[in-house]
Amino acid sequence: MATEKLALHVPSLEELCTVLQNGLQESFASVQVSVVECPDLTQHPFSFPVKGICGHPRITDVGGVPYLIPLAQIDKVYNMNTVAKEIEMPGAFILGAAAASSKSLGINAELIPLIWTENKDRCTVNSSYYSTVNMKDQTCVLGKYSDKFSDCDIALLGNLYACQGNPGKVVQIMATKRTGEYSLVTAMRKTLEKQYEKPVAMGGTFIIQKGKAKIHIMPPEFSVCPLNTDDDVNNWLKYFEVSAPLICQSVLVSKDPGLDLRVEHTHCFSHHGEGGHYYIDTTPESVEYLGYFLPAEFLYRIDRPKETHQIGRE
Template sequence: MPTSLVEITETEMFVPESEALAKRLQDGLRQHFAEATVEWVNCPDLTQEPFNLAASGLCGDAVLLEIGSISQLFPRPRVMFNYHFKDILKELYNNYNNVLVIGAGIGLRQSNQQLGELFVNASFSGSRATGNSLKLKNQSRLAFLDQATGKCALESITDNCNLACYPHGNFFISEGKPGKVLKVQAKNCTGLHFLTAMQCTLSQYSVDITPKLVGLGGTFVMKNGRARHHVMPYSWNDKLKTARNIHNWLHYCDLDAPLIAVGTLISDSSYYEKSCQRAGKNGYGLTQSHFHAYSSNRVGGHFHTEIQPTNAEYLGYFHPAKMFYHMDPQPRYDGLQDFTDIMLYW
């Protein structure tokens, strides 16, 4: 299946002043959690437990990448469009001596061509300047519905030659260096759940006097509690034409902490859409929050929300991005922008 790099839009992101961003996030989280702190700290070594990332930090030339949209999945997935990260980095990243890619997307099981929830955790080394090919350290995973058991399952992706995303995904790309990062702690949810509270707080930047596009990427551990996830069934339904249809089709599973997640958050897509329109380009709605998670019990999926709010406890490390790339932008599918919209039908 050939890689298709049809169209790429590039939008400069607003990087708020460090302490102002931390205070805004902390104030926002404290409206929805009994305890919440956000501060800038020296990034711990994220290659260690519990995060086990493929690089030690999140700093250095950080950007966000969205591939397609969920409209490329419905009513049937366009699996002929696959995106190899080595090709993407050559297209987007000028200097890639060392690159960390983390995030959430759609993956394909090679054994039976079944789609699953892709947890990307990979580092690349090499330089275009020297003509060396990129070397891949791949610690990614794929969550899927096991046809034999009817339950959620997880497998490691051990291919150190290639890593690809199928029709949709959201990724944080950086040099994986140590440096200052946002440390986010929250405990005992009393209102909006963790990711919604974070995203809604960021969305304030899109309604300020001068609206801006702000985005974060990173990783968090749900230290305590229980969270709802989904994986896609192993058989496709040609009648997936509305958000309600998709909700009824997805397979939900409730997973116990500890859970490790990676992904991205953006403030709002309205600024992006308008800036693309002014440039004469297609700028369709963006996925505002996209995280995939897994546990040591070999289960995982698309992270939605805690289902035991008073027990929920989070620790996360995030970094703002300076650039946003959208590869092969697509219009919304029946008004459905991302998977958070299906939560209306729970």
């Protein structure tokens, strides 16, 4: 499993606040970006296994969409403890967006990873969620991973943010009433892309406090017919409108430096049974966001597909 490493441009938190404040004002009626102490993420509604998202932050793009599309390569499975070692941080806390391992679940599903990987003093703590579709009534099924499964695998693809799970200073983003065409994550990414020549990456978590959002969930069965176009993919995926509060985990990078990256990816869970792959809010007039992010110091590209394409990366 080949791993490539890239040092990223890391602006100061104060500089990022100014840049994001100015950029997000083009997409939201009210924006406040500031440096704050990370809240205790072990508390509701996050319920993470660690207190914060600080401590040598880094991101990794594992596998990729070409392992899912046009046909799924189900043998592409990645253990998160191994991933932590590949990114030179055994014991890391890892969050983000990934596909669940069908070898573990028996079905295809979205994964919302929240994993405190093992070290010499501690076993793995897996607080992840998974999301699938009940094909009988076409409803969303969200489950706590550790309630049914004991591994810490992901499959096919993953966009992950890793850190030591410490408290510390973070960038807080409060935004309400979306006025632009972009989601919060896309607006952040495009702002960074416009401002910086070198790649800047961020990861973290945000809550959709009010409003609704569009998500997709992959069906429980992989497509037996090749998905050769974006229309094929869209017809295969199942779409839902879900309600706040939603707790989202996001990874974004301002631009691809030639590593075949997925430049943004966000999954969400809730405490009322809804979750999946987040696109954008569907209630721009009433939506309220509250997020906590940090810039990553390094990017790791793990098991980059040799044959690639740009289908299905929205």
